[in-house]
Amino acid sequence: MSKHRLPLVAAVYLGSFVALLDVSIVNVALPTIQQALQTDFGGLQWVVDAYTLCLSAFMLSSGLIGDRYGRKRSWLAGVGIFVAGSLICAVAPNLPVLLAGRVVQGIAGSLLIPGALSILTQAFPDARQRAGVIGGWASFAAISLLVGPVLGGILVETVGWQSIFLINLPLGLITIALGAASINETAHPEHAHLDLVGLALSILWLGALTFGLISAGENGWGEPRTVTALIAGVVGLAAFLGFEARTARPMLPLGLFRDVRFAVANVASFALGFTSYSSVFFFSMFLQQVQGWSPTQTGLRMAPAFIVQIVVSPWIGRLSARYGHSALMTIGYVAIGLSMLGMCWAGPWTSYATLCLLFAIGGLGNALAIPTGSAAAMSYAPRERSGMVSAVINATRQSGLAIGIALLGALMSMRATNLLTGYLGDAGVANAEAVARAAISRHDFATDAAMGESGVHELYAAAYAGGFHAAMLTAAIGAFLTAALLVAVLAPAEARSAKETKHEA
Numbered sequence: 001m002s003k004h005r006l007p008l009v010a011a012v013y014l015g016s017f018v019a020l021l022d023v024s025i026v027n028v029a030l031p032t033i034q035q036a037l038q039t040d041f042g043g044l045q046w047v048v049d050a051y052t053l054c055l056s057a058f059m060l061s062s063g064l065i066g067d068r069y070g071r072k073r074s075w076l077a078g079v080g081i082f083v084a085g086s087l088i089c090a091v092a093p094n095l096p097v098l099l100a101g102r103v104v105q106g107i108a109g110s111l112l113i114p115g116a117l118s119i120l121t122q123a124f125p126d127a128r129q130r131a132g133v134i135g136g137w138a139s140f141a142a143i144s145l146l147v148g149p150v151l152g153g154i155l156v157e158t159v160g161w162q163s164i165f166l167i168n169l170p171l172g173l174i175t176i177a178l179g180a181a182s183i184n185e186t187a188h189p190e191h192a193h194l195d196l197v198g199l200a201l202s203i204l205w206l207g208a209l210t211f212g213l214i215s216a217g218e219n220g221w222g223e224p225r226t227v228t229a230l231i232a233g234v235v236g237l238a239a240f241l242g243f244e245a246r247t248a249r250p251m252l253p254l255g256l257f258r259d260v261r262f263a264v265a266n267v268a269s270f271a272l273g274f275t276s277y278s279s280v281f282f283f284s285m286f287l288q289q290v291q292g293w294s295p296t297q298t299g300l301r302m303a304p305a306f307i308v309q310i311v312v313s314p315w316i317g318r319l320s321a322r323y324g325h326s327a328l329m330t331i332g333y334v335a336i337g338l339s340m341l342g343m344c345w346a347g348p349w350t351s352y353a354t355l356c357l358l359f360a361i362g363g364l365g366n367a368l369a370i371p372t373g374s375a376a377a378m379s380y381a382p383r384e385r386s387g388m389v390s391a392v393i394n395a396t397r398q399s400g401l402a403i404g405i406a407l408l409g410a411l412m413s414m415r416a417t418n419l420l421t422g423y424l425g426d427a428g429v430a431n432a433e434a435v436a437r438a439a440i441s442r443h444d445f446a447t448d449a450a451m452g453e454s455g456v457h458e459l460y461a462a463a464y465a466g467g468f469h470a471a472m473l474t475a476a477i478g479a480f481l482t483a484a485l486l487v488a489v490l491a492p493a494e495a496r497s498a499k500e501t502k503h504e505a
Contacts, residue, residue, distance in 0.1 A: 007182035008123060009133065013140040014175045015079055016116045018168055019109045022086070023051070023277075024148025025164045027284040028295050028302075029156045031443070036161060039095045040441040042218045045409045048281055049210050049402050050099045052273075054106025055113070056398035057203045059391045060251045061195070062110040067388060071118050072183040076176055078111025083172035090165040101165070110391075117390035121378060122186045131317040134378075135371045143310055149284070149299030156295045195251035201240035202251075206399060209233030210406045217410030218441065252392065262380040264490045266396045268329060269373050271482040273400025274408075275475040276336050276366055281405055282412065283359075286468045289443075290348050290461050304356050308363030309370075316371045325376035326491040330483050332369030335361050337479030343472040347465045365479075408471040416440045416467025423459040440464070 030044045037043070066074040085104030092098035120137060124130040155163040212229030219226055244250040257263040280302070287298040319328055339362030346355060377393040417433075417440045424432035435456060438444040440463070445456045 005123060005182075007178055008119070009136070011175055011178035011182055012116045012119055013137060014171065014178065015075065015112050016137060017140060017144040018079070018082065018171045018175060019112045020144040021148050021151075021171075022105060022109075022165075022168065023048075024144065024280060025152035025155075025167075026051075027280050028149040028152040028288075028299050029161045029164050030281075030284065031288050032156050032161045032295060033098075034443060037092075037095045037098065040218070041409070041413055042214050042441070043095050045214050045217075045405055046095075046099055047102060048405050049214070050102040051106040051109070052398050052402040052405070053206055053210055054103050055109045056395045056402055057206050058107050058110035058199070059114055059395040059398065060202065060388075061199045062114060062391060064195075064251060064388060064391070065111070066115050066118055067187060070185045070187045071115060071122065072179070072185045074111050075115035075119060075183070076179050078108045078115060079172050079175050079179065080108075082108035082112065083169055084108075086165040086168035086172070090162045092162075114390040114394045117374060117378065117394075119183060119186075121390070123184070128317070128321060131320055131375050134375050135313055135316040137371075143306070149280075149302045150296070151299070153294065153296030153299035195244075195247065195249065198240065198244055198247070198251040201236060201243060205233050205236030205240050206402065207233075208236055210402050213403065213406035213410050217406075217413035220414075253388065256381055256389070256392070259380055261490060261493045262377060264485060264493070265373055265377040265380065266393060268333070268369070268482050268486060268490075269377070269393050269396040270400035271333070271478050272336075272366075272369055272373060273397040273402075274404035275340060275400075275479045275482075276362065276369070277397065277401040278404030278408055279340065279362070279472075279475060282408065282468060282471055286346070286465070290465050290468065291350075292348075292461075301352060301355065302359060305359040305363035305366070308360050309367040312364060312367035313371060316367065320372055320375060324491075324494055325372045325379075326486050326494050328368045328372045329376070330486045330491070332365040332367070332372070333479045333483035333486065335365030336369065337365075337476045337483065339365060340472045340476035340479060344469045344476070346468070348461045404475070408474055411474060412467035412471040413440055414467075415470040416463045419466045420459055420463035423463060424456070427455075427459070436463070440467070 026047065030047065033039070033047065034041075034044055062074065062078075082105055085101050085106075085108055088101030088104055089098055090101075092101055116137065117134065120133050121130060124133050151167075152164050155161075155167070208229045210233075212226050212233055215223065215226040215229060221227075241254070244252045245254050257266070283302055284298055287293045287301055288295065293301060316328070339358045342354075342358040342361070346358075374390075374393055378389055381389040417436050420436035420440060421433045424435055429435055439456055439460045445454075445460065
């Protein structure tokens, strides 16, 4: 890579670092935010999902904005808006204001994340060099995930939870300066058209589905608001796909999915968000709520997952060129599944050596699956549609994360509440279900029962671990099914494509 491209790469890497840092750094602060803003478990889910939902819903349009109005211009605007959203979060006096700031951050992130891959694709036309740069981008992204929990824990304990958002201000300003000086403007307006109806429908179906799943964890599957939201989500998705199939210039060109390789790559991307990305939320809650570690200790204990990604990611370009995308992706999803499956036996007294090994296995899976999945999807579509393709692959991943937090969180909350209700009932607590819901949802252990708050907390840890196991088992099943899909569909499709290319040559 030539020296004159180093500032460009630094700007793009740092922009992604800022956007992704805010995901991992927030997770470790959630229990502190819960106490500071007096919110329940559903509120914590929304702190994460308000960001990821906007990422996924706006990302398709954001990719088109970059293609139409200029990739540099839209990307720099995204950094500026992200800084503004971070400031709103930092000064938030209550949950609604914090969620408003997270929405602004999510909209900005929808410009930053796909914009990064699009800018790199335009700047590095050579496929091998591009694969190496994207691999480095993934490695730098892993650094943000590593730094986030550790830095977040230290900031939360020493300065306060607001500081995890304030740190984005200087980082964002440096990013803007580097990007403005080094990135060349590119655009392909003939391939881009803003689809406002499609955007509205995408927000409707994803938001309704997320609300329904989170509501199910709080109020049960049969509650009227839950049922209404889930139905609205399904109907909204059908309307979105129907409209995109009929409109002349859709935000989501369904024709891209005629290539089975591209379709499977996006299914795998959704599964990655659903399983691995969402697990950071659950790992952080488990380490703090079940094993009793502080935010800083939690961040340090999660570090092996990200250290492995940093070590392995630089080699992904060479490995992909030698073995193909599908092979590395398959191994990655198997490793993720094994890590999640192993977590099903983790409890309050599980040794850190065991958890460390499981974190490392999951980190290896991410290192293999994340960059290869992105590079594969980018290679299966025309280069002039790089903004759109990058947006699609990232939108499916963020959709998986939003739905994963909502669905797996609902499963965890319901399972933990049921277990704790049973434990309290066996202990002779008269209002067992009410006490259980207060403990699981609001982290409130106040009770008139003879066992007192400490006794409830002890049973709470065991019940919370049981809920965590339900979420991890579901995630593991999702990862293994994805690996099977890659073996059965993507690998043969890649082999056929390689054979046809060789024959044409």
